[in-house]
Amino acid sequence: MSRYFNKSQRQILDRSTSASHSKQVDLTRVLEEVSQLNGPVEAKKPQPFSTCRRLRLPDGAGKPLLLPKSEVPEQAIESYRALRTRLMRLQVNQKLRSVVMSSAMAREGKTLTSLNLALICSRVNGYRVLVIDGDLRTRGLTRLVGDPGGAGLSEILAGKAEYEDAVMVTENSNLFVLGAGAHPGQASELYTGTKWKEFMNWCTDNFRLVIVDAPPILPVADFEEIVSSCDGVLMLVRAYQTRRDLLQKTVARIDPKKLVGIILNGLPASDAAEYADAYSAAYTATAAVSENLEQEAAQAAGRVERIG
16 A cells, blocks of 8 residues: 555664664665755755744753653654654655645644654754644644744635745754644635645745644545645554544545555553564654554554554
């Protein structure tokens, strides 16, 4: 069903020194390939960010965010690093530039994972990342970054704001954030028409990676409109919570050509060893990436069903 990480089968998390060195070498090689793919194109493009508002990310103390003051276990950080490397490899193989993060239902961790993935990617020199709050109903990502005021995605879609006026740059010059905004229009209607597609074309022209934190797939219709203008979908499944029947319904609603992978979230560290052949996992904020989507989705659903 998916080619996501097909060439990463042997990249299982290994905490030994030699394995860490090997991962660094692999990441360096992938970065070189991505730079060769995107560098010449981006060099010709204007830099329309001099007028962007500045966003100061909240203090990460006490939160599982990959921020300087956050106390995130090394296992979780390594899992995000592995996800980053595999996404960059996918960019080389499939020229993926925009990815939608979603889940079957709410409260599975997609918003936290979206922001952490953007944070870990932005640490790479010259790798410009934009993370978008595409859930105009709950505004979860917007609230997670401190609920900044001003124009956001809803104003862009309503034709009430210019792109550069709504996108915000953080203290990390590679990380940009677009909040949901506060336009009163209905979310599903705002995504129809040409505004969303035009905006995503602009985004992929100006950023190495665009991550869209989308609404959950089953409850609302917004997801299908969002995905139509993006390259791929990362589906998040929360360990011991997502039901098998919901997982099956969710996968059925995603175009197989766009479903690039599954992230198993919230797998306790004590359980990680049991699934070491398939997952890298730790802590509640862990991003554990499936190597073979079709097989792993069924296995994950079976485990969730068994736990209840």
